[in-house]
Amino acid sequence: MGAKAAAENETFLIERYKYILDQKKQLNATSFKVVSIYQAGLALILGGCYKVVVAEQAGDIAEAAAAWFLSGLLLAFGILTSFSVMMICSGIAAWFAYRKDEASIELQMLGVSRPLPRLRDVFRWYETYILFAVILIAVVFGLYLHSVFPVLGI
Secondary structure (H helix, E strand, O other): OOHHHHHHHHHHHHHHHHHHHHHHHHHHHHHHHHHHHHHHHHHHHHHHHHHHHHHHHOOOOOHHHHHHHHHHHHHHHHHHHHHHHHHHHHHHHHHHHHHHHHHHHHHHHHOOOOOOOOHHHHHHOHHHHHHHHHHHHHHHHHHHHHHHHHHOOO
16 A cells, blocks of 8 residues: 555544444433433323313313323333433434444554443443433333322322
8 A cells, every 4th residue: 555545544543533432422411311201291290280180170071082192101111201312312323333443443553452342331321320310210100100090090
């Protein structure tokens, strides 16, 4: 390979490395956006459940209508939770792919690379705790609905 080709290859690798680092930053930002969407959606759904239960107990809506509304809110919650979990998991998978590419470039350019993450490193990532929180919220909300449905005679 000629000197010009080697310089072009090095420039390409440096630009690719910058791109990878930028994409990893974007993944972090996206994770926080997903959490914001989840929080807002959860607040709306919980508020809706509260309003349905209060309206049903006050006699403003029929039991059957309350059951339909709560079922719809449960479906919305399932979709929101599934979306959030999938987005966070896909972000983690993308991060692993970018980290692998980053290590490859480091190896080509420097001859050494930082070690790839290990499974035990999972407890250092905020995404892990976000997933734990989303799953815990799903369980608690499921238990809440399990207790509310019998009160409404559903």
